[in-house]
Amino acid sequence: MNALITNPTSIFLVMLLVILLAPIVLRRLHVPHIIGLIIAGLLLGEHGFNVMARDSSFELFGQVGIYYIMFLAGLEMDMGSFRRYGRGGLGFGLLTFLLPFITGLSVSYWGLHLGAATSVLVGCILGSHTLVAFPIVGRYGLGKHRSVVFSIMATAIASFLALLTLAVVVQVRHGGGGWLFWLRFFVGISVYLTGVAWTFPKVGRWFLRRNEDAVTQFVFVLSMVFISAWLAELVGLEGLLGAFFGGLVLNRVIPHGGPLMGRLEFVGNALFVPWFLIGVGMLIDIRVVADSSGLWLCVVVVVSAIVSKWLAAALMNWLSGGRRADLHLLFGLTNAHAAGALAIVMIATAPAVALMDSLMLNATVLLILVSCIVSSLATERGARRLAMETNELERNRGSYHGKCLTAYAYPQTVEAITQLAIMIRNPLIVDSLMGLAISMDDDPDDAMRAQGQHNLERAKTLAAAADVQMSTMSRVSSNVASAIVHTMREVDAGEVILGLHEQADGRLAGNLGVIAQSVLNTTHREVLLVRLLMTPGTLRQVTVAVPPMAEYEVGFYKWLEHLCRIGERTGMAMHFHTCGDTGFYIKSYLDELHPNVLKDVVAEKGFGAMLLSLPQIVMDDHLFVVVSSRAGFISHTPALNTIPSLLARHFSHTNVILLYPDQFGDPGESLSVFAPNGQSVTQRQMLFEEWLGKLRRNNN
Secondary structure, X not given: OOOOEOOHHHHHHHHHHHHHHHHHHXXXXXXXXXXXXXXXXXXXXXXXXXXXXXXXXXXXXXXXXXXXXXXXHHHOOOHHXXXXXXXXXXXXXXXXXXXXXXXXXXXXXXXXXXXXXXXXXXXXXXXXOOXXXXXXXXXXXXXXXXXXXXXXXXXXXXXXXXXXXHHHHHHHHOOOOOHHHHHHHHHHHHHHHHHHHHHHHHHHHHHXXXXXXXXXXXXXXXXXXXXXHHHHHHOOOOHHHHHHHHHHHOOXXXXXXXHHHHHHHHHHHHHHHHHHHHHHHHOOOHHHHHOHHHHHXXXXXXXXXXXXXXXXXXXXXXXXXXXXXXXXXXXXXXXXOOHHHXXXXXXXXXXXXXXXXXXXXXXXXXXXHHHHHHHHHHHHHHHHHHHHHOOOOHXXXXXXXXXXXXXXXXXXXXXXXXXXXXXXXXXXXXXXXXEEEEEEOOOXXXXXXXXXXXXXXXXXXXXXXXXXXXXXXXXXXXXXXXXXXXXXXXXXXXXXXXXOOEOOOOOEOOOOOHHHHHHHHHOOOEEEEEEOOOOHHHOOEEEXXXXXXXXXXXXXXXXXXXXXXXXXXXXXXXXXXXXXXXXXXXXXXXXXXXXXXXXXXXXXXXXXXHHHHHHHOOOOOEEEEEEOOOOXXXXXXXXXXXXXXXXXXXXXXXXXEEEEOOOOOOHHHOHHHHOOOOOOHHHHHHHHHXXXXXXXXXXX
């Protein structure tokens, strides 16, 4: 029977209406929209009302959709969390594969009396799973949560083991699989993993540094994903594993929360992923349950899969000491069967293999429907509860109030400093970003004003692409520094980003310049003097030079928090070079509040010697941050007066931030409670640990 709609325009229109209306309707019913998309596919497909056929467009967009889900999972993986929770993720991956695999193998062989090879494949179907519910986690901002990291790693491990077992069974079925085949197979996988891990980040950084066009960057990243998937298939793996690995290796190249990340998530969640889910629904044939044997097979497969996945999640949650919300996340994210199960059953039912029949195909598709519904409900419940319980970043209110003000002067610097501002802003504050352009009141033809407006429009577009609201202001003044300071006071800006003073030929001038010096003399807020030759997302490492006694300044943990946000959103390693006791406070703060940031705290013998040794360490694609101080404050030393000329002589080749912290305010809100008052180091450390304890109790 032919479908009612065959016209491509009508098919696309119906799909858009479903993608648009299903979330709106189901949101009112408090049902995850993923379920609505699958059910919509069931009703529209040939096994429902036969509104339209599942043609090649569903295969194409569906393939892109599942690749997108796996790619985003790898892209949003926090590499610090990966290292921190790697052992737990590996254990959960083995657990959530082996327990369902053994259950499926046993039930099929002894309960359903299927053949040995078929029973192994049923175990693979139950052991594999897909991160269908991952968009729910992303919506709640829990992509770095421990349970989510466990589940992402478990997905990669379980899918790899299931598809590897499938390859073994198929080779044995065909009478092949000699030692030469397996040697080529494992050598191919090793070459693939090594080659992609080594080349993709380098190629990605090189391309993104030289191409700022948004469309070009998006198409390039999508091409890299499919190259990785194609290479994975070339060596005998499934493409979805290649997409996940591509996202993992591009993780540090694409900053979290940046414009490019926003575009990737938007296109995937708006089109490709919903198309895949609707296509899955169109495969489901509810009529298979009318037959008693078909009903029994479906019940056995579905119950075995869900119960075994739940047992694996419960055991992992018990071993890791998680809460009930963690159990919901572990179970929800690892329960949905989609891409892996479809790949296995499609290969097994092909005439060349013939290890499964159409009844098992229908049972598997029904498993996909039920498991996706259960997965979505469990993930939604766990993510909502964790989001309500989380009090993350509440510690940043206080001296963290106010907007992040960015003053734009030159068009070539707009993208880099806008990305920097997006990274360091306080995410808890609505409208936390402010762009400022200043033109002189004696500008005869308003050329400066027009250029300033153009810079602001471009910055606002970049912020909108990252889903960040940015306010803008254009001022006319006879004094640029005065206009900046007045704007800071008017909008209650907590920090300001300015360009580091350069000569006409683009080299650093060797001094702060009149504007920056006037701003520093007039305001005690945090000031960042920035010179970025590359966008922050394409950098490899952050090196921070911290003067002695920086921990005594009122803005100490504010600038430290800003740098931690850069490290978290880019995945870059943070190397702190300190003197005296400062390293202890930095390490304690990061261990307690940002344990996932890749960090290294190096104690130097003297600040001057440190500055002279760093030119040999800082490379072209590094970010060099010097924490300075205004004259007359605790951490100011004579060596800080030479910083601008030192940067011009030795660091003209790299990206530089000269940072002046907040140096006023309520000492009770900062580490200045540890001011040098004759206390011993041990006494001050005890006070610091007491402060951290209070902070931990407030966050819990």
